[in-house]
Amino acid sequence: MANFNFLGQNINVGKWSGLGNARLIVTEMATGFSVINFIQENMGGFTEDSATSIFQDSNGQNIFAIAYQHTNDYGLMTFIKVADANIGLIADDDKPPKYAPWNDWIQIGTIADPDNITLQELVANSFMFFQQDETLYPYYVPIYGLKSALEGRHNAPVNFQIVPHLMSYDGTVQVDYAGPTPYLFLNGGFTNLIYGNEYDCTDPSYAFDSQIGYGPQYVYNPLYVDGSEYVGDFTDDTATTGGGYGDYGYNGNGIDFDDPITLDALSTGFISMYSPTKAQLKDLHSFLWSSNLVDNLIKAVAQPMDSIIMFGIVPLDLSSIRSSPATEVYLGNVATGVSMFELTKQRIQIDMGTVSVPENWGNALDYEPFTQASLYLPFIGFVQLKLNEIMKSKVKLKYTIDLFSGDCIAQIKVIRADKYVPNLSTITYVHRGNCLNQIPITGADYSRFYKALTMAPLQIANSALSGDPMRAASGIAGAASSLLDGPDVMRSGNYSGSVSGMVHRTPCILLSRPIQHFAKGYNEYVGFPCYIRYKLKDLKGFTMVDSVIDNTVKATDAEKDEIERLLKEGVIL
Amino acid sequence: MTITFYKIADDKRQVSKTLNSTTKIKDSIGVIKTDCSIMEPRIEMAYDSQLITANYMYISDFGRYYYITKIDTGAQRLYIESKIDVLQTYATQIKELDCIVARQEAENKSQLYLNDGIWKNLQIKQTVPLAFPKSFDKDGSFVFVTGGQS
Numbered sequence: 177m178a179n180f181n182f183l184g185q186n187i188n189v190g191k192w193s194g195l196g197n198a199r200l201i202v203t204e205m206a207t208g209f210s211v212i213n214f215i216q217e218n219m220g221g222f223t224e225d226s227a228t229s230i231f232q233d234s235n236g237q238n239i240f241a242i243a244y245q246h247t248n249d250y251g252l253m254t255f256i257k258v259a260d261a262n263i264g265l266i267a268d269d270d271k272p273p274k275y276a277p278w279n280d281w282i283q284i285g286t287i288a289d290p291d292n293i294t295l296q297e298l299v300a301n302s303f304m305f306f307q308q309d310e311t312l313y314p315y316y317v318p319i320y321g322l323k324s325a326l327e328g329r330h331n332a333p334v335n336f337q338i339v340p341h342l343m344s345y346d347g348t349v350q351v352d353y354a355g356p357t358p359y360l361f362l363n364g365g366f367t368n369l370i371y372g373n374e375y376d377c378t379d380p381s382y383a384f385d386s387q388i389g390y391g392p393q394y395v396y397n398p399l400y401v402d403g404s405e406y407v408g409d410f411t412d413d414t415a416t417t418g419g420g421y422g423d424y425g426y427n428g429n430g431i432d433f434d435d436p437i438t439l440d441a442l443s444t445g446f447i448s449m450y451s452p453t454k455a456q457l458k459d460l461h462s463f464l465w466s467s468n469l470v471d472n473l474i475k476a477v478a479q480p481m482d483s484i485i486m487f488g489i490v491p492l493d494l495s496s497i498r499s500s501p502a503t504e505v506y507l508g509n510v511a512t513g514v515s516m517f518e519l520t521k522q523r524i525q526i527d528m529g530t531v532s533v534p535e536n537w538g539n540a541l542d543y544e545p546f547t548q549a550s551l552y553l554p555f556i557g558f559v560q561l562k563l564n565e566i567m568k569s570k571v572k573l574k575y576t577i578d579l580f581s582g583d584c585i586a587q588i589k590v591i592r593a594d595k596y597v598p599n600l601s602t603i604t605y606v607h608r609g610n611c612l613n614q615i616p617i618t619g620a621d622y623s624r625f626y627k628a629l630t631m632a633p634l635q636i637a638n639s640a641l642s643g644d645p646m647r648a649a650s651g652i653a654g655a656a657s658s659l660l661d662g663p664d665v666m667r668s669g670n671y672s673g674s675v676s677g678m679v680h681r682t683p684c685i686l687l688s689r690p691i692q693h694f695a696k697g698y699n700e701y702v703g704f705p706c707y708i709r710y711k712l713k714d715l716k717g718f719t720m721v722d723s724v725i726d727n728t729v730k731a732t733d734a735e736k737d738e739i740e741r742l743l744k745e746g747v748i749l
Numbered sequence: 750m751t752i753t754f755y756k757i758a759d760d761k762r763q764v765s766k767t768l769n770s771t772t773k774i775k776d777s778i779g780v781i782k783t784d785c786s787i788m789e790p791r792i793e794m795a796y797d798s799q800l801i802t803a804n805y806m807y808i809s810d811f812g813r814y815y816y817i818t819k820i821d822t823g824a825q826r827l828y829i830e831s832k833i834d835v836l837q838t839y840a841t842q843i844k845e846l847d848c849i850v851a852r853q854e855a856e857n858k859s860q861l862y863l864n865d866g867i868w869k870n871l872q873i874k875q876t877v878p879l880a881f882p883k884s885f886d887k888d889g890s891f892v893f894v895t896g897g898q899s
Contacts, residue, residue: 450893457891486894491885494892507895516893529882536877539861541868554885573881579892596862611885612892681885687877690870698867703852704859705867713844717854718762725847729839734788738835739843746852747836748763749844 430602433525433574433587440522441580447485449579450505450516451494459514460505464617480507481617488614488673490579491554491681497521522580528573528683530591533566537692540705542567548688553586554681556609561685565604566590569597573683582612582673586683613673703746712749720746750810752779752792754803764836764843766805766814774803782828787811792829800827805834813838 441447452460464481484507502515533549535542549563553573569592577584588605703718712719721743727736754774759766766772779794790808794800804817806829815831822828836843852867853859 446896448895450895451890452893453891457893460893483896484894485896486892488892489889490892491887491889493886493888494890505893505895519892526885527883531879531881533879539868540864541870543862543864546864546868546870580894677889681887682883683881685879685881687875687879689875689877691873691875693869693871699854699856702867703854704856704861705863705865706850706853706859707863707865708850708853708858708860710848710850710853710858711844712846712848712850715850715853715855715858718852719850719854720852722849722851725849727846729842729846731835731839731842732788735833735835735839738788738833739839742762742836743843743846743848744851746762748760 430600432601433589433603436523436525436576442519442522448505449519449522451498451519452516456502456514456516460512460516460617463512463514480510480512483508483510484617486580486614487617488582488612489677490577490582490613491611491676492524492526492577492579494519494524494579497524519579523576523578526575526577528575530570530572531685532570533568533685533687535568536689539692541690541692546690550686550688551588551605552680552684552686553607553609554679554683555584555611555676556586556607558686559605559607561588561605563687566685568592568594569600571685577611582610582614582676584609584611610673611676613677614671616671715749717748718746719749720744750779750781750808752777752794753807753809754800755805755807756802757805761816761834762836765840766834766837768805768807768837772805774799779827779829787813788833790815790831792827792831794827794829796822796825796827800829806831 442449450456497520498517499520500517502517505512505514505516536547541547544563547563547567549561549566550558551561552558569590572589572591574587574589575584576587586605586607586609587603588607589603590600592600700718703720707722709725712721721740724740724743727740729736729739731739753776755766755768755772756774757766757768757772775797777794777797777800779792782791782793785791790811792808801820801822803820805814806817807814814834814837816834817829817831819830820827821830850858851865
């Protein structure tokens with residue numbers, strides 16, 4: 177960690193700084209190089225964890241960047257990743273293959289478990305990398321990012337990877353140096369392959385993709401890297417106040433995951449829970465099916481099977497809540513001579529991790545009714561999610577499982593912090609299921625045998641004393657039959673819940689996403705939805721007016737009416 | 750009165766038309782043919798073959814621009830019907846207007862999260878699985894619950 181003072185702000189930076197809305201933006205080529213130099217200069221003074229810089233973009237927005245390297249040798253610094261609401265990884269890259277494959281990158285920052293970042297989370301964030309040109313050491317070739325075709329708006333999907341590696345940047349991306357099959361990796365999908373030629377990045381007529389939101393994407397100067405929608409110069413009139421009598425801005429206080437209540441069935445002392453190994457179960461089996469006279473006399477009297485409350489399998493690794501060493505198991509007051517690992521908790525929480533739900537188109541198509549979402553929860557099934565509640569959010573899933581009954585609840589927490597939903601972090605869904613596969617336990621029941629054994633002499637004697645030879649014979653036969661039948665089978669529990677052992681075990685959000693159909697230049701004739709107040713002189717291109725605030729044109733009424741009619745039909749400014 | 754004739758290729762929706770030496774045909778003299786509105790004046794003038802190709806004009810006396818909607822000829826005369834182009838005529842003032850804009854060409858001036866019916870999509874849908882990073886345990890564990898002392 178390091179404290180960094182810039183522009184009057186004391187910034188605490190480091191792997192887990194968790195700064196909000198961190199961005200790296202390079203506004204122009206010259207600045208870009210100076211920024212890189214700035215990072216380089218600072219890296220010398222930082223540990224291997226981090227190197228930082230912070231500056232402001234042209235809109236006065238503070239920009240924060242962090243870099244990582246093993247040593248002070250600049251040549252090792254190759255990647256910088258800037259993620260939304262945090263600063264992401266920066267990998268070193270000093271060993272062949274020279275450029276780490278992207279799925280080797282990890283994320284640091286607000287994602288709780290950096291070792292388990294998913295591909296989706298990675299895709300949801302942006303990155304940039306610096307390329308060392310081997311021939312011009314220590315010259316770094318920056319690829320700053322991608323920008324929308326239309327000036328001003330800097331779209332979210334700016335993940336890209338350029339392969340192979342040697343590239344340069346001077347206002348264009350000279351992919352002719354990049355080898356035979358260079359390509360860009362944009363927002364989870366490959367764009368058109370780019371072969372050989374040099375593209376003028378300042379020419380907005382060249383598009384890698386013709387779809388809005390997803391594209392058009394241009395390598396453009398200035399170029400930006402940002403983990404989410406760039407809002408610096410984006411204007412809209414989304415109301416925060418006015419138009420109603422609400423409290424405006426009350427965002428609630430959120431519901432976080434709770435630990436299960438402390439008291440549980442184990443607290444009563446009446447029951448014990450164990451997580452036996454297969455070997456320990458084999459020992460228990462031997463005890464329950466023992467033909468040992470003493471064991472069976474005890475069992476016949478104490479009926480230990482009655483003390484078995486539940487036996488089953490849960491799809492969990494319980495090693496973390498096993499007490500050690502193993503202790504002897506008592507069934508009622510019968511010592512079994514079998515030791516098992518006792519469980520210290522009745523309820524256990526399983527964190528299934530976090531999934532980011534990224535926009536694909538960057539427009540209304542990413543939301544209902546166009547896109548829908550469902551959630552597969554193991555042992556519960558598919559449940560519907562309101563997509564508008566989870567889009568552009570991080571979805572965190574935790575299970576709480578009662579090991580006694582196998583009942584489980586899945587709690588879904590949604591975390592979002594952006595322009596429209598500034599501070600959401602709350603549980604929004606809870607679903608219930610059961611994950612226990614119950615298995616019956618059996619044992620030998622010699623009680624009837626011992627009863628017959630002890631009662632037979634009396635029956636025979638009574639029969640003999642009766643003087644009735646037939647009755648005597650019957651008594652002898654009955655006693656003999658009971659002895660010859662052998663022990664009964666005791667059983668505790670039933671077999672149930674077998675489905676829990678067969679279901680898919682990985683929870684998953686399923687998005688059902690439309691494919692946008694957008695004619696080239698459609699916006700030039702129809703326009704994008706707007707409903708924002710503008711002076712028309714601030715606009716260019718096709719513009720359709722909903723209403724004129726005050727028609728101050730010095731013209732006849734008929735002409736003014738004509739002007740309004742034409743504006744409402746759409747004009748080209 | 751002096752009339753400046755043009756041949757333009759601009760979209761009628763274009764507020765500011767391309768009026769320069771390239772599009773200009775010539776200045777000429779004409780008169781109002783009959784009583785008419787200044788929004789749709791009818792002009793009579795001497796025949797001029799150059800003007801046959803004109804589709805736009807400016808009447809300096811009116812200070813207004815017009816689309817030429819019809820040209821008739823007869824007896825060495827031209828009869829021109831026209832309709833005012835309020836967009837070009839009042840372009841400067843129009844650009845100063847303060848408006849609620851319903852649709853706009855530029856992404857950065859628009860609100861792409863509004864759904865006003867513009868968004869078209871195929872019936873085909875992509876299913877995108879987003880798997881959580883952790884799964885339930887493949888091996889599982891036994892749980893054995895008993896009553897009595899431990």
